[in-house]
Amino acid sequence: MTTLDLPAAFADSPARALVCRECRHEVPLSPVHVCEQCFAPLEVGYDLDRMRQVTRKSIEAGPHSIWRYAGLLPAGQDLATRVDLGTGMTPLRKANNLGKALGMDNLWVKDDSANPTHSFKDRVVSVALSAARAFGYTTVSCASTGNLANSVAAHATQAGLRAVVFIPNDLEQGKVVQTAVYGQTLVAVEGNYDDVNRLCSEIAENEEWAFVNVNVRPYYAEGSKTLGYEVAEQLGWRLPQQVIIPMASGSLLTKVDKAFRELVTLDLVEASPVKVYGAQATGCSPIATAYENGWDTVRPVKPDTIARSLAIGNPADGPYALDAVRRSGGAMGHVSDAQVVEGIRLLASTEGLFAETAGGVTVATLRQLLERGQIDPTAETVLYNTGDGLKTLDAVAGEVGPTATIAPSYNAFTKTGLA
Secondary structure (H helix, E strand, O other): OOHHHHHHHOOOOOEEEEEEOOOOOEEOOOOOOEOOOOOOEEEEEEOHHHHOOOOHHHHHOOOOOHHHHHHHOOOOOOOOOOOOOOOOOOOEEEOHHHHHHHOOOOEEEEEHHHOOOOEOHHHHHHHHHHHHHHOOOOEEEEEOOOHHHHHHHHHHHHHOOEEEEEEEOOOOHHHHHHHHOOOOEEEEEOOOHHHHHHHHHHHHOOOOOEEOOOOOHHHHHHOOHHHHHHHHHHOOOOOOOEEEEEOOOOHHHHHHHHHHHHHHHOOOOOOOOOEEEEEEEOOEOHHHHHHHHOOOOOOOOOOOOOOHHHOOOOOOOHHHHHHHHHHHOOOEEEEOHHHHHHHHHHHHHHHOOOEOHHHHHHHHHHHHHHHOOOOOOOOOEEEEEOEEHHHHOHHHHOOOOOOOOOOOOHHHHHHOOOO
16 A cells, blocks of 8 residues: 555546645645644645536436545545445435424425435545545444444445444444444444544554544545535535534534535535534533634543534544634534433424434524524524434433323223324
Protein backbone atom coordinates (compact mmCIF):
# COMPACT_ATOMS: atom_id res chain seq x y z
CA MET A 1 0.00 0.00 0.00
CA THR A 2 2.33 2.70 -1.25
CA THR A 3 1.56 5.91 -3.07
CA LEU A 4 2.95 4.26 -6.22
CA ASP A 5 -0.22 2.14 -6.34
CA LEU A 6 -2.55 5.13 -6.21
CA PRO A 7 -2.77 6.42 -9.79
CA ALA A 8 -4.36 3.17 -11.01
CA ALA A 9 -6.55 2.73 -7.93
CA PHE A 10 -7.94 6.25 -8.11
CA ALA A 11 -7.62 6.88 -11.84
CA ASP A 12 -11.21 8.10 -12.23
CA SER A 13 -11.49 9.84 -8.87
CA PRO A 14 -11.92 13.62 -8.69
CA ALA A 15 -9.85 13.53 -5.49
CA ARG A 16 -6.38 14.99 -6.05
CA ALA A 17 -4.73 14.97 -2.60
CA LEU A 18 -5.30 15.03 1.13
CA VAL A 19 -5.24 18.56 2.56
CA CYS A 20 -4.67 19.63 6.16
CA ARG A 21 -7.70 21.43 7.55
CA GLU A 22 -5.47 23.86 9.45
CA CYS A 23 -2.13 24.52 7.75
CA ARG A 24 -3.30 23.39 4.25
CA HIS A 25 -0.27 21.13 3.78
CA GLU A 26 -0.97 18.56 1.08
CA VAL A 27 -0.02 14.88 0.87
CA PRO A 28 -0.74 12.29 -1.83
CA LEU A 29 -3.91 10.23 -1.54
CA SER A 30 -3.09 7.53 0.96
CA PRO A 31 -4.52 5.85 4.09
CA VAL A 32 -3.54 8.58 6.57
CA HIS A 33 -5.67 11.01 8.52
CA VAL A 34 -3.34 13.35 10.45
CA CYS A 35 -1.13 16.10 9.06
CA GLU A 36 2.56 15.36 9.56
CA GLN A 37 3.28 19.10 9.82
CA CYS A 38 0.83 20.25 12.50
CA PHE A 39 -1.06 17.08 13.55
CA ALA A 40 -4.45 18.52 12.50
CA PRO A 41 -6.93 16.32 10.59
CA LEU A 42 -6.65 15.77 6.85
CA GLU A 43 -9.53 15.99 4.41
CA VAL A 44 -9.93 15.21 0.73
CA GLY A 45 -9.01 17.92 -1.76
CA TYR A 46 -10.64 17.78 -5.20
CA ASP A 47 -9.91 18.72 -8.78
CA LEU A 48 -12.76 21.16 -9.42
CA ASP A 49 -12.40 20.88 -13.20
CA ARG A 50 -13.10 17.14 -12.94
CA MET A 51 -15.99 17.72 -10.57
CA ARG A 52 -17.49 20.24 -13.03
CA GLN A 53 -17.91 17.40 -15.52
CA VAL A 54 -20.80 16.25 -13.30
CA THR A 55 -24.16 17.66 -14.37
CA ARG A 56 -27.72 17.37 -13.11
CA LYS A 57 -28.43 15.19 -16.13
CA SER A 58 -25.53 12.81 -15.43
CA ILE A 59 -26.56 12.52 -11.78
CA GLU A 60 -30.20 11.81 -12.62
CA ALA A 61 -29.09 9.13 -15.10
CA GLY A 62 -27.09 7.36 -12.38
CA PRO A 63 -28.11 4.57 -10.01
CA HIS A 64 -30.81 5.13 -7.37
CA SER A 65 -28.18 5.27 -4.63
CA ILE A 66 -25.34 7.45 -3.36
CA TRP A 67 -23.31 6.32 -6.35
CA ARG A 68 -25.25 8.67 -8.63
CA TYR A 69 -22.84 11.21 -7.08
CA ALA A 70 -19.72 9.11 -7.75
CA GLY A 71 -18.13 11.98 -9.66
CA LEU A 72 -18.21 14.09 -6.47
CA LEU A 73 -16.81 11.43 -4.11
CA PRO A 74 -13.20 10.36 -3.43
CA ALA A 75 -13.60 6.62 -4.08
CA GLY A 76 -15.96 4.09 -5.62
CA GLN A 77 -15.69 5.12 -9.27
CA ASP A 78 -14.11 1.75 -10.10
CA LEU A 79 -16.88 -0.88 -10.03
CA ALA A 80 -14.29 -3.53 -9.14
CA THR A 81 -13.58 -1.88 -5.78
CA ARG A 82 -16.93 -0.16 -5.14
CA VAL A 83 -18.82 -1.43 -2.08
CA ASP A 84 -22.54 -1.04 -2.59
CA LEU A 85 -25.56 -2.27 -0.63
CA GLY A 86 -27.90 0.20 -2.33
CA THR A 87 -27.46 3.00 0.18
CA GLY A 88 -29.00 6.39 -0.40
CA MET A 89 -31.90 8.20 -2.08
CA THR A 90 -33.82 7.81 1.16
CA PRO A 91 -37.19 9.58 1.52
CA LEU A 92 -37.50 13.31 1.98
CA ARG A 93 -40.87 13.45 3.68
CA LYS A 94 -43.06 16.53 3.97
CA ALA A 95 -43.82 16.66 7.70
CA ASN A 96 -47.07 18.62 7.78
CA ASN A 97 -48.33 17.05 11.01
CA LEU A 98 -45.08 17.59 12.90
CA GLY A 99 -44.87 21.07 11.48
CA LYS A 100 -48.37 21.85 12.74
CA ALA A 101 -47.51 20.51 16.20
CA LEU A 102 -44.40 22.72 16.32
CA GLY A 103 -45.94 25.76 14.66
CA MET A 104 -43.84 25.49 11.49
CA ASP A 105 -45.07 26.25 7.98
CA ASN A 106 -42.71 24.22 5.81
CA LEU A 107 -40.97 21.28 7.48
CA TRP A 108 -39.38 18.22 5.88
CA VAL A 109 -37.79 15.10 7.39
CA LYS A 110 -34.90 13.44 5.59
CA ASP A 111 -35.36 9.85 6.75
CA ASP A 112 -32.12 7.87 6.65
CA SER A 113 -33.61 5.00 8.63
CA ALA A 114 -34.51 3.63 5.18
CA ASN A 115 -30.89 2.71 4.43
CA PRO A 116 -29.81 -0.97 4.28
CA THR A 117 -28.70 -1.17 7.93
CA HIS A 118 -31.16 1.56 8.93
CA SER A 119 -28.84 4.51 9.59
CA PHE A 120 -26.92 7.19 7.72
CA LYS A 121 -23.68 5.34 8.51
CA ASP A 122 -24.23 3.23 5.39
CA ARG A 123 -23.25 6.29 3.38
CA VAL A 124 -19.87 6.81 5.01
CA VAL A 125 -19.10 3.10 5.15
CA SER A 126 -19.84 2.59 1.44
CA VAL A 127 -17.26 5.23 0.58
CA ALA A 128 -14.74 4.19 3.25
CA LEU A 129 -14.74 0.52 2.30
CA SER A 130 -14.52 1.39 -1.39
CA ALA A 131 -11.38 3.38 -0.56
CA ALA A 132 -10.06 0.56 1.61
CA ARG A 133 -10.44 -1.93 -1.25
CA ALA A 134 -8.76 0.49 -3.65
CA PHE A 135 -5.82 0.70 -1.24
CA GLY A 136 -5.64 -3.11 -1.15
CA TYR A 137 -6.87 -3.76 2.40
CA THR A 138 -8.55 -7.08 3.17
CA THR A 139 -9.44 -6.37 6.83
CA VAL A 140 -11.57 -3.42 7.90
CA SER A 141 -12.34 -2.16 11.37
CA CYS A 142 -13.91 0.64 13.39
CA ALA A 143 -14.70 2.04 16.79
CA SER A 144 -18.44 2.47 17.09
CA THR A 145 -21.37 3.49 19.27
CA GLY A 146 -23.50 1.02 17.33
CA ASN A 147 -24.71 2.19 13.94
CA LEU A 148 -21.24 2.25 12.41
CA ALA A 149 -20.57 -1.25 13.73
CA ASN A 150 -23.78 -2.49 12.08
CA SER A 151 -22.82 -0.93 8.78
CA VAL A 152 -19.16 -1.97 8.67
CA ALA A 153 -20.05 -5.60 9.46
CA ALA A 154 -22.77 -5.71 6.80
CA HIS A 155 -20.79 -4.01 4.04
CA ALA A 156 -17.64 -6.02 4.75
CA THR A 157 -19.62 -9.25 4.52
CA GLN A 158 -21.13 -8.28 1.17
CA ALA A 159 -17.73 -7.20 -0.17
CA GLY A 160 -15.89 -10.34 0.97
CA LEU A 161 -13.77 -8.47 3.50
CA ARG A 162 -12.88 -9.41 7.05
CA ALA A 163 -14.25 -7.03 9.70
CA VAL A 164 -13.11 -6.59 13.31
CA VAL A 165 -15.48 -4.19 15.03
CA PHE A 166 -15.03 -2.58 18.48
CA ILE A 167 -17.90 -1.26 20.63
CA PRO A 168 -18.47 -0.16 24.24
CA ASN A 169 -19.65 -3.13 26.30
CA ASP A 170 -22.85 -1.37 27.46
CA LEU A 171 -24.26 -0.76 23.98
CA GLU A 172 -27.97 -1.22 23.24
CA GLN A 173 -28.72 -4.92 22.70
CA GLY A 174 -30.41 -4.27 19.36
CA LYS A 175 -27.24 -2.79 17.93
CA VAL A 176 -25.09 -5.59 19.35
CA VAL A 177 -27.30 -8.25 17.75
CA GLN A 178 -27.45 -6.43 14.43
CA THR A 179 -23.66 -6.29 14.26
CA ALA A 180 -23.07 -9.88 15.41
CA VAL A 181 -25.60 -11.44 13.04
CA TYR A 182 -23.39 -10.78 10.00
CA GLY A 183 -20.83 -13.27 11.32
CA GLN A 184 -17.91 -10.87 11.60
CA THR A 185 -15.67 -10.37 14.67
CA LEU A 186 -17.24 -8.15 17.34
CA VAL A 187 -15.18 -7.01 20.34
CA ALA A 188 -16.89 -5.35 23.34
CA VAL A 189 -14.56 -3.04 25.27
CA GLU A 190 -15.00 -2.12 28.92
CA GLY A 191 -15.32 1.65 28.60
CA ASN A 192 -17.07 4.40 26.66
CA TYR A 193 -16.67 5.32 22.99
CA ASP A 194 -13.64 7.51 23.61
CA ASP A 195 -11.90 4.57 25.33
CA VAL A 196 -12.76 2.35 22.36
CA ASN A 197 -11.51 4.96 19.90
CA ARG A 198 -8.17 5.29 21.71
CA LEU A 199 -7.73 1.52 21.60
CA CYS A 200 -8.47 1.46 17.87
CA SER A 201 -5.92 4.21 17.23
CA GLU A 202 -3.32 2.06 18.99
CA ILE A 203 -4.27 -1.05 17.04
CA ALA A 204 -4.19 0.90 13.78
CA GLU A 205 -0.51 1.65 14.38
CA ASN A 206 0.30 -2.05 14.63
CA GLU A 207 -2.07 -3.85 12.25
CA GLU A 208 -2.44 -3.57 8.47
CA TRP A 209 -6.16 -2.88 8.75
CA ALA A 210 -8.35 -0.13 7.33
CA PHE A 211 -9.99 1.63 10.26
CA VAL A 212 -12.85 3.58 8.74
CA ASN A 213 -12.72 6.28 11.42
CA VAL A 214 -8.92 6.34 11.80
CA ASN A 215 -6.60 5.86 8.82
CA VAL A 216 -9.28 6.05 6.09
CA ARG A 217 -11.35 8.69 7.91
CA PRO A 218 -10.83 11.41 5.26
CA TYR A 219 -12.62 9.22 2.68
CA TYR A 220 -15.21 7.94 5.15
CA ALA A 221 -16.29 11.45 6.17
CA GLU A 222 -16.98 12.46 2.56
CA GLY A 223 -19.82 9.94 2.32
CA SER A 224 -21.92 12.23 4.51
CA LYS A 225 -21.95 14.81 1.72
CA THR A 226 -24.54 12.70 -0.08
CA LEU A 227 -27.12 13.69 2.56
CA GLY A 228 -26.72 17.26 1.34
CA TYR A 229 -26.69 16.36 -2.35
CA GLU A 230 -29.87 14.30 -2.06
CA VAL A 231 -31.86 16.94 -0.22
CA ALA A 232 -31.00 19.52 -2.89
CA GLU A 233 -31.90 17.13 -5.70
CA GLN A 234 -35.13 16.01 -4.01
CA LEU A 235 -36.18 19.64 -3.54
CA GLY A 236 -35.88 20.15 -7.28
CA TRP A 237 -32.24 21.24 -7.34
CA ARG A 238 -32.45 23.99 -4.77
CA LEU A 239 -31.20 24.47 -1.23
CA PRO A 240 -33.40 24.53 1.88
CA GLN A 241 -33.35 27.62 4.06
CA GLN A 242 -32.62 25.79 7.32
CA VAL A 243 -31.33 22.34 8.31
CA ILE A 244 -31.11 20.78 11.76
CA ILE A 245 -28.64 17.95 12.23
CA PRO A 246 -27.66 15.71 15.18
CA MET A 247 -24.04 15.92 16.29
CA ALA A 248 -21.74 13.25 17.69
CA SER A 249 -18.25 13.96 16.31
CA GLY A 250 -19.71 16.90 14.38
CA SER A 251 -18.59 15.44 11.05
CA LEU A 252 -22.08 14.92 9.61
CA LEU A 253 -23.02 18.56 10.08
CA THR A 254 -19.80 19.84 8.52
CA LYS A 255 -20.14 17.58 5.48
CA VAL A 256 -23.77 18.45 4.78
CA ASP A 257 -22.72 22.09 4.91
CA LYS A 258 -19.81 21.29 2.59
CA ALA A 259 -22.14 19.52 0.15
CA PHE A 260 -24.39 22.57 -0.16
CA ARG A 261 -21.40 24.83 -0.81
CA GLU A 262 -19.99 22.42 -3.40
CA LEU A 263 -23.29 22.33 -5.28
CA VAL A 264 -23.20 26.12 -5.53
CA THR A 265 -19.55 26.16 -6.63
CA LEU A 266 -20.30 23.58 -9.34
CA ASP A 267 -23.37 25.53 -10.56
CA LEU A 268 -25.65 22.59 -9.81
CA VAL A 269 -27.90 24.82 -7.67
CA GLU A 270 -28.41 28.56 -7.38
CA ALA A 271 -26.68 30.20 -4.45
CA SER A 272 -28.97 30.83 -1.49
CA PRO A 273 -28.26 31.02 2.25
CA VAL A 274 -28.69 27.89 4.36
CA LYS A 275 -28.70 28.25 8.13
CA VAL A 276 -27.21 25.18 9.82
CA TYR A 277 -28.36 24.08 13.29
CA GLY A 278 -26.76 21.43 15.51
CA ALA A 279 -28.44 19.18 18.08
CA GLN A 280 -26.95 17.27 21.02
CA ALA A 281 -28.11 15.50 24.17
CA THR A 282 -27.32 17.39 27.38
CA GLY A 283 -25.56 14.31 28.77
CA CYS A 284 -22.99 14.61 25.98
CA SER A 285 -23.07 18.12 24.58
CA PRO A 286 -19.49 19.39 24.29
CA ILE A 287 -20.06 21.12 20.94
CA ALA A 288 -23.36 22.76 21.88
CA THR A 289 -21.90 23.83 25.22
CA ALA A 290 -18.97 25.46 23.44
CA TYR A 291 -21.43 27.28 21.19
CA GLU A 292 -23.50 28.48 24.17
CA ASN A 293 -20.41 29.82 25.90
CA GLY A 294 -18.86 31.43 22.85
CA TRP A 295 -15.82 29.16 22.99
CA ASP A 296 -13.68 28.39 19.95
CA THR A 297 -12.42 25.14 21.47
CA VAL A 298 -14.49 22.13 22.50
CA ARG A 299 -13.86 20.78 25.98
CA PRO A 300 -14.15 16.99 26.33
CA VAL A 301 -16.86 15.54 28.58
CA LYS A 302 -17.74 12.12 29.96
CA PRO A 303 -20.91 10.94 28.18
CA ASP A 304 -24.03 10.18 30.22
CA THR A 305 -27.09 9.99 27.97
CA ILE A 306 -29.53 7.50 26.46
CA ALA A 307 -28.56 8.89 23.04
CA ARG A 308 -25.58 6.59 22.78
CA SER A 309 -25.13 7.02 19.04
CA LEU A 310 -24.24 10.65 19.82
CA ALA A 311 -22.16 9.87 22.92
CA ILE A 312 -18.74 11.06 21.78
CA GLY A 313 -17.22 13.08 24.59
CA ASN A 314 -14.22 14.31 22.62
CA PRO A 315 -15.62 15.18 19.17
CA ALA A 316 -12.95 15.39 16.48
CA ASP A 317 -14.93 17.73 14.24
CA GLY A 318 -16.37 19.90 17.00
CA PRO A 319 -14.45 23.10 16.11
CA TYR A 320 -15.41 22.74 12.44
CA ALA A 321 -19.08 22.24 13.37
CA LEU A 322 -18.90 25.45 15.41
CA ASP A 323 -17.43 27.26 12.40
CA ALA A 324 -20.15 25.99 10.05
CA VAL A 325 -23.00 26.95 12.36
CA ARG A 326 -21.61 30.39 13.16
CA ARG A 327 -20.76 31.17 9.54
CA SER A 328 -24.26 30.20 8.39
CA GLY A 329 -26.05 32.18 11.09
CA GLY A 330 -27.53 29.06 12.68
CA ALA A 331 -27.41 27.92 16.30
CA MET A 332 -27.02 24.85 18.53
CA GLY A 333 -29.01 23.37 21.36
CA HIS A 334 -28.99 20.39 23.70
CA VAL A 335 -31.81 18.52 25.41
CA SER A 336 -32.33 16.20 28.39
CA ASP A 337 -32.97 12.48 28.11
CA ALA A 338 -36.64 13.07 29.01
CA GLN A 339 -36.89 15.54 26.14
CA VAL A 340 -35.23 13.00 23.82
CA VAL A 341 -37.99 10.50 24.60
CA GLU A 342 -40.61 13.21 24.05
CA GLY A 343 -39.02 13.96 20.69
CA ILE A 344 -39.14 10.32 19.63
CA ARG A 345 -42.81 10.05 20.61
CA LEU A 346 -43.74 13.34 18.94
CA LEU A 347 -42.24 12.32 15.60
CA ALA A 348 -43.84 8.89 15.80
CA SER A 349 -47.28 10.18 16.79
CA THR A 350 -47.37 12.89 14.12
CA GLU A 351 -45.56 11.38 11.13
CA GLY A 352 -45.62 7.63 11.77
CA LEU A 353 -41.83 7.66 11.82
CA PHE A 354 -40.06 5.81 14.64
CA ALA A 355 -36.63 7.38 15.12
CA GLU A 356 -33.77 6.22 17.28
CA THR A 357 -32.58 8.42 20.12
CA ALA A 358 -30.54 10.67 17.80
CA GLY A 359 -33.76 11.52 15.99
CA GLY A 360 -35.40 12.30 19.32
CA VAL A 361 -32.52 14.65 20.10
CA THR A 362 -33.00 16.47 16.80
CA VAL A 363 -36.79 16.86 17.13
CA ALA A 364 -36.51 18.02 20.74
CA THR A 365 -33.75 20.47 19.91
CA LEU A 366 -35.81 21.89 17.05
CA ARG A 367 -38.65 22.50 19.49
CA GLN A 368 -36.21 24.14 21.92
CA LEU A 369 -34.76 26.43 19.27
CA LEU A 370 -38.27 27.45 18.22
CA GLU A 371 -39.19 28.29 21.80
CA ARG A 372 -36.05 30.41 22.11
CA GLY A 373 -36.73 32.24 18.86
CA GLN A 374 -33.44 31.02 17.39
CA ILE A 375 -34.95 29.37 14.30
CA ASP A 376 -37.47 30.77 11.82
CA PRO A 377 -40.79 28.83 11.93
CA THR A 378 -41.78 30.15 8.49
CA ALA A 379 -38.61 29.11 6.64
CA GLU A 380 -38.30 25.86 4.69
CA THR A 381 -36.56 23.52 7.12
CA VAL A 382 -35.12 20.01 6.77
CA LEU A 383 -34.74 17.86 9.88
CA TYR A 384 -32.34 14.94 9.54
CA ASN A 385 -33.40 11.62 11.06
CA THR A 386 -30.30 9.44 11.02
CA GLY A 387 -31.52 6.06 12.33
CA ASP A 388 -34.33 3.62 13.06
CA GLY A 389 -36.08 3.45 16.44
CA LEU A 390 -35.93 -0.34 16.45
CA LYS A 391 -32.23 0.06 17.27
CA THR A 392 -32.96 1.85 20.57
CA LEU A 393 -36.16 0.26 21.89
CA ASP A 394 -34.97 0.53 25.50
CA ALA A 395 -35.29 4.31 25.35
CA VAL A 396 -39.08 4.18 25.05
CA ALA A 397 -39.95 0.67 26.23
CA GLY A 398 -41.01 1.92 29.66
CA GLU A 399 -42.97 4.84 28.23
CA VAL A 400 -45.36 3.09 25.84
CA GLY A 401 -47.41 -0.11 25.85
CA PRO A 402 -50.93 -1.50 25.39
CA THR A 403 -53.82 0.92 25.86
CA ALA A 404 -55.69 -1.87 27.64
CA THR A 405 -55.32 -5.56 28.42
CA ILE A 406 -58.59 -7.50 28.25
CA ALA A 407 -60.11 -10.96 28.17
CA PRO A 408 -60.87 -12.32 24.67
CA SER A 409 -64.53 -11.25 24.62
CA TYR A 410 -66.58 -8.42 23.13
CA ASN A 411 -68.08 -7.68 26.52
CA ALA A 412 -64.61 -7.15 27.98
CA PHE A 413 -63.78 -4.79 25.13
CA THR A 414 -66.94 -2.70 25.59
CA LYS A 415 -66.09 -2.19 29.24
CA THR A 416 -62.89 -0.36 28.27
CA GLY A 417 -64.89 2.44 26.69
CA LEU A 418 -62.74 2.25 23.57
CA ALA A 419 -65.54 1.34 21.16
